[in-house]
Amino acid sequence: MPIRPGTVAEIREQMLRLLEGIVPEAEIVLKAELVHEILRLKEERGAIILGHNYMEPALFHTVPDVTGDSLELARRAAATDRDPIVFCGVKFMAETAKILNPDRTVLLPSEKAGCSLAESITAEDVRLLREMFPGVPVVTYINTYADVKAECDVCCTSSNAAKVVESLGSDTVIFLPDEYLAANVARETGRRILYPVGADRKPTLQVDSLEHVILGWKGRCEVHEQFTVEDVRRVREQFPDAIVLAHPECPPDVVEAADFAGSTTAMARYVKESPAKRYMLFTECSMADNIAAENRDKEMIRMCSVRCPHMNEITLEDTLRALRENVVEITVPKDVAARARNAIERMLAVRA
Ligand code: 13P
Ligand code: SF4
Secondary structure, three states, X not given: OOOOOOOHHHXXXXXXXXXXXXXXXXXXXXXXXXXXXXXXXXXXXXXXXXEEOOOOHHHHOOOOOEEEOHHHHHHHHXXXXXXXEEEEOOHHHHHHHHHHOOOOOEEOOOOOOOOOOHHHOOHHHHHHHHHHOOOOOEEEEOOOOHHHHOOOOEEEOOOOHHHHHHHOOOOEEEEEOEHHHHHHHHHHOOOEEEOOEOOOOOEOOOOOOOOOEEEOOOEOXXXXXXXXXXXXXXXXXXXXXXXEEEOOOOOHHHHHHOOEEOOHHHHHHHHHHOOOOEEEEEOOOHHHHHHHHHOOOOEEEOOOOOOOOOHHHXXXXXXXXXXXXXXXXXXXXXXXXXXXXXXXXXHHOOOO
């Protein structure tokens, strides 16, 4: 929930209370003016701001009407009647909101907010895979662009990936494009993982049998691929009482070594509900700050070198500019949007 609108001084006081010890006072003093102006303009324009869990703390805890993981934000985007929708997240998330709201304006505060997973696969790659494995259903992670979604049967996010795969009633499933998420889902659903991808990163037919198989792709999150099982071992050695949480975009051995793996919101909920005092999150590092602000009795161990450069593009300054200048407006060609919408709506219909 955003902080209450008010004068700059009132907003500064709320931010100081909320973010004490997380964001330096000097930064809060500067940012309170931006927050004040964003809240004023948001009201004036009848806008809604959606904020992903990876937003920096001074933004995350102030201006979004709704915060959450990809699935929660997609559900809220599907339900809103406000216009414009300002998406403080990355481009594939804003595109999803646009596909679900073709008649509303969707604004992404920075055009540089991409994603290494979304960049890892093209619509043509998906068409080739379909030709090679006719009749095999195709699941695509929501971290893809609209033209890729348009070629797939159903989307998924990190919080419903295994459920979506099982909902298909098919022994063999193509799951794109995250290599590690596919392997983690294969383990969770009792399937083997195979990668029909050649050294040139193009589809290839080199698979032995298709029984109980997930056919993956070699895309990776440039943040989560950095974590190793050695990191987990070191954390456990230094902090034996720490609970280790990992996002399922991490390599499978990291996920296996963790105490819990789940979406960004599932990890935040775990910290909130668990009695343990210390946590290490193997995920994008701003989230630890966001959780720390809401769980004052708990300690979050930070690995602050691992910040998603794309999420980091979204600032309060750019969010204000988005509302002032109506930028960067997200557009999706009508025919692509209609086909991608089927895949997204099919996902939203899968029970949580
Ligand atoms: P969540 O759906 O878990 O929020 O993940 C989104 C993402 O981009 C993780 O890197
Ligand atoms: Fe993409 Fe990884 Fe950044 Fe998430 S953390 S937006 S998957 S690059």
